[in-house]
Amino acid sequence: MGFLHRHRNLTPYLLLAPGLLYLGFFFVVPLGFLAYQSLESGNFDIGYAFTWAWGNYWDAIRNYSGHFVRSLEYAGIATILALAFGYPLAYWIAFRGGRWKNLLLLFIVAPFFVTYLIRTLAWETILADQGPVVSVLRNVGILGHDGRLLATSTAVVAGITYNFFPFMALPLYVSLEQIDGRLIEAAQDLYASKWKAFLRITLPLSLPGVVAGTLLTFIPAAGDFINAQLLGSPQNHMIGNVIQSKFLELTDYPAAASMSFVLMAAILLMVALYARAVGTEKLTG
Amino acid sequence: MSSATMAERRPLENTLARVWALIKHHVLTVYSLLAFVYLMLPIGVVIAFSFNNPKGRFNYVWSGFTLDNWKNWDGVPGLRSAMVLSLEIAFLASLIAAALGMLIALALVRYGFRGRGATNLLIFLPLSSPEIVLGASLLTLFLNLKVVFGFWTILIAHVMFCISFAVVTIKARLIGFDRHLEEAAMDLGANEWATFRKVTLPLIAPAILAALLLCFAISIDDFVVTYFNAGPRTTFPLFVWGAARIGAPPQVNVIGTVIFGVAVIGMVANVLVQMRRERAAAAA
Numbered sequence: 001m002g003f004l005h006r007h008r009n010l011t012p013y014l015l016l017a018p019g020l021l022y023l024g025f026f027f028v029v030p031l032g033f034l035a036y037q038s039l040e041s042g043n044f045d046i047g048y049a050f051t052w053a054w055g056n057y058w059d060a061i062r063n064y065s066g067h068f069v070r071s072l073e074y075a076g077i078a079t080i081l082a083l084a085f086g087y088p089l090a091y092w093i094a095f096r097g098g099r100w101k102n103l104l105l106l107f108i109v110a111p112f113f114v115t116y117l118i119r120t121l122a123w124e125t126i127l128a129d130q131g132p133v134v135s136v137l138r139n140v141g142i143l144g145h146d147g148r149l150l151a152t153s154t155a156v157v158a159g160i161t162y163n164f165f166p167f168m169a170l171p172l173y174v175s176l177e178q179i180d181g182r183l184i185e186a187a188q189d190l191y192a193s194k195w196k197a198f199l200r201i202t203l204p205l206s207l208p209g210v211v212a213g214t215l216l217t218f219i220p221a222a223g224d225f226i227n228a229q230l231l232g233s234p235q236n237h238m239i240g241n242v243i244q245s246k247f248l249e250l251t252d253y254p255a256a257a258s259m260s261f262v263l264m265a266a267i268l269l270m271v272a273l274y275a276r277a278v279g280t281e282k283l284t285g
Numbered sequence: 286m287s288s289a290t291m292a293e294r295r296p297l298e299n300t301l302a303r304v305w306a307l308i309k310h311h312v313l314t315v316y317s318l319l320a321f322v323y324l325m326l327p328i329g330v331v332i333a334f335s336f337n338n339p340k341g342r343f344n345y346v347w348s349g350f351t352l353d354n355w356k357n358w359d360g361v362p363g364l365r366s367a368m369v370l371s372l373e374i375a376f377l378a379s380l381i382a383a384a385l386g387m388l389i390a391l392a393l394v395r396y397g398f399r400g401r402g403a404t405n406l407l408i409f410l411p412l413s414s415p416e417i418v419l420g421a422s423l424l425t426l427f428l429n430l431k432v433v434f435g436f437w438t439i440l441i442a443h444v445m446f447c448i449s450f451a452v453v454t455i456k457a458r459l460i461g462f463d464r465h466l467e468e469a470a471m472d473l474g475a476n477e478w479a480t481f482r483k484v485t486l487p488l489i490a491p492a493i494l495a496a497l498l499l500c501f502a503i504s505i506d507d508f509v510v511t512y513f514n515a516g517p518r519t520t521f522p523l524f525v526w527g528a529a530r531i532g533a534p535p536q537v538n539v540i541g542t543v544i545f546g547v548a549v550i551g552m553v554a555n556v557l558v559q560m561r562r563e564r565a566a567a568a569a
Contacts, residue, residue, distance in 0.1 A: 012396035019385035019448055020407060026445040027411050030422035037425045085320060092317040099563075102556045106549070107321045113548035114328055115506050117525040118541040121533055122327035125334065125345050162327070194306065215413065223415025226508065230529065240417050247421055247513065253428070260421050267415065 038257035048254060056258035064242055064259065068266055071238040074153070074228075075221035076270075078160040082168040082217050083210065085161075090172035090209075091202075094179075101177070108169045116163065120230050123159050124150065127231065151233035159227035164220060168213035175209025176202070211278055215271060222267050239263050328545065335538035343532040354535040361536045367524035368540060370436070371505050374520065378443035379500035383493055385444070386451025391485075393452070394459040412449045419446055420513030427514065434516020442514045443507065447500040454499055458492035502548065 038056055042048040061068070093104045111119055127133055127149040137143040149155050179202060187197040225240030239259060246256035334344055338351035359365040393404065411419060423442050432438060466488070470480040508522040515523055525537050 009398070012392040012398040015388040015392035015396075016404060019389040019452070020404065022385060022444065023407055023411065023448060026423065026426070026441055027419070028407070030426035031418075033425040033429050034418075034422040037429070085323075088313060089317050089320045092313050096314070099560065102559060103553070106552055106556065107324055109552070110328060110545075110549065111324055112502070112506070113545045113552075114331055115522055115525065115541050115544060117508055117522050117529065118331055118537060119327045121525070121529055121537075122330040122334075125330050126327065128345050130346055162323075165324070219413055220415055223417040225417065240415075243417055243421060244512075247424060253425065256421065257425060260418050263415065264418055 034257045034260060037253050038261055040254045042254075044251040044253075053254060056254050057262060060255060060259045060262050064239060067237060067239040067242050068262065070236070071222050071240065071263070072266060072270060074157050074160060074236075074238060075218050075224075077157050078164065078221050079168070079214055079218045081157070081161045082165050083172075083214065086165060086169040086172050086213065087206075087210075090169050090176050094173055094176035095181075105170075105173065108166050108173070111162065112166055117226065117230075120159055120163065120226055123155070123162065124230055127155050127158075150231060151236070153232065153236050155231040156227050156236045156238075159231045160221050160224060163224075163227065164217045167216040167220070171212035171216060172206065172209040175206045175212075179205045207278065214274065218270070219267055222270075223263060331538050331545070332542050335535055335542045337535050337538075339535060344535045344538070354539050358536055358539045361528075361534045363519060363524060364521075364534075364536055364540070367519045367521045370439075370518060371521040374436075374439055374443055375501045375504040377440055378447055378504045379497045381444045382447030382451045382500045383455075383496045386448050386496055387455050387489070387493055389448075389452045390455035390459055393456055394462070408449045408452050411446055412453070416446075416507075416509040417513075420510040423510070424513045434514060435518050438514045438516065439511055439518060439520065442510045443504045446507070446510055447503060450499055450503060451496040454496040455489065455492045458495070459489060462488060498551070505544070 036050060037048070039050060039053050040048040041051045041053040041056075089108070093101055093108075097104050114122075125131065129148055129150065134143065134147070134149055137149070138145060138147060143149070183201050183205075184197050187201050188194065192200065222238075223240050225238055225244050228236050228238045228241055240263075243256050243259050243263070246252045246259070333347070335354055336350050336352065337344055337347055338349040338353065339346070340348050354360075359368075389404070389408065392398070393401070420442070423438075423445070426432075427434060427438055467480050467484050470484045471477075475483065506522065507520075508526065511520050511523060512526070519527070521540065525533060528534060528537060
């Protein structure tokens with residue numbers, strides 16, 4: 001320990017070293033390998049060789065633009081739905097939950113306690129053709145006589161919305177809960193209507209939660225393939241389904257690797273556009 | 286003062302506002318209760334269908350109550366070994382990730398050092414990458430280094446995506462930590478290691494426990510990254526995935542219900558302890 005006393009400024013680096021080396025070797029280096037692989041050509045049988053094959057990227061975009069667009073579209077719609085459903089709920093718990101707040105929060109987190117795949121399978125049961133939801137919708141005429149929910153984009157988006165809902169609702173709750181109630185009272189004392197007080201005080205103060213929730217929902221949703229696989233049809237497949245099958249079934253590694261990077265670039269582009277719209281300081285602060 | 290005079294001056298407006306407030310109050314409450322129903326619905330289905338007595342392979346249609354699935358919970362080949370593997374991985378991964386995460390969190394909260402921004406970025410990036418990219422990049426690493434897929438590749442992957450969660454959890458609790466206690470210990474002649482063991486560790490123990498539990502929960506639930514890096518091994522989520530293609534047996538729901546039950550009991554206990562502590566603090 002004498003060593004640490006003499007070199008106190010080394011202590012933080014010693015603390016950081018094991019964890020950061022781990023992340024460096026098993027997170028950063030693998031991304032390098034993924035990039036390397038994405039520029040290889042060849043196939044599984046004859047082997048791959050690094051040839052700066054930028055064509056992989058063009059092929060990925062040209063052949064699978066539909067999947068990319070669908071992924072961003074589904075993830076975007078699911079994010080908006082989760083925000084619309086989650087905001088009033090988070091608001092209610094934060095401002096009306098009283099001393100039951102923490103217990104009510106449990107309801108928001110509860111879906112996470114059921115294995116992801118099992119809760120998605122449960123939606124498959126609920127939305128099944130013989131299930132209650134389809135029969136009600138058929139009877140009231142929203143769905144035709146042989147209308148289905150499973151194997152439609154509706155089912156996939158509904159599944160994504162449900163599965164990532166806590167990622168949206170929790171940050172919303174945290175930012176709403178931190179708001180000083182006296183600010184809202186002050187606005188009302190100064191004759192702001194409740195609605196106006198909400199628009200001018202509560203909503204702006206909760207924006208960090210909206211931003212965090214949006215990103216936490218959108219990013220994993222855009223890469224998801226489980227909902228599309230279990231609740232959709234091949235027409236609803238997202239880019240995650242393609243990447244997954246190219247990696248694990250078709251062993252077409254360069255194509256799959258380049259698609260992974262296109263996916264990340266697409267997500268970054270959407271996040272950047274979003275950041276411009278809401279203001280970057282809200283993204284980091 | 287103002288509310289009384291206002292009530293005299295603008296009685297109608299005031300009543301309307303009160304009615305509107307009442308409606309709004311209840312609309313929001315009714316809405317929230319419906320939202321809770323929506324959140325609980327699939328969970329109810331999972332639990333209910335663990336008692337189902339399915340005719341044929343598919344456990345989709347309700348066809349009678351039975352306890353058989355619970356009695357024969359490992360009556361499906363492969364389910365028990367998958368569950369054992371999941372528990373082993375979750376146990377080890379959460380221990381390693383919490384330890385590494387604790388050290389990083391201590392450095393970040395306690396010390397000023399060069400490279401802080403880069404460290405924060407390195408912690409943040411795995412949290413904000415789609416899982417499929419994390420899984421795919423590790424797969425290419427292992428493929429290129431000709432690593433044999435199995436227990437160790439799964440464990441390495443799980444520790445990787447758990448570290449950031451551990452850092453974030455522990456950091457949040459460390460920020461409100463009173464450093465005077467440690468300084469006092471050092472003033473009284475304790476060296477750094479003794480101070481850490483006798484003062485720091487007991488104080489941050491709840492944060493470490495929280496990180497352990499979070500990592501355990503994330504690890505036992507992970508499908509995507511594991512799917513890419515499991516090779517021939519099967520964790521519980523991989524078992525469910527495989528079973529879903531040919532019709533998942535009701536035993537899967539039994540295990541799902543048990544995991545859910547354990548998690549809920551743990552969380553409720555935690556919340557109740559917190560509420561009691563708050564009440565005690567308010568009374569004191």
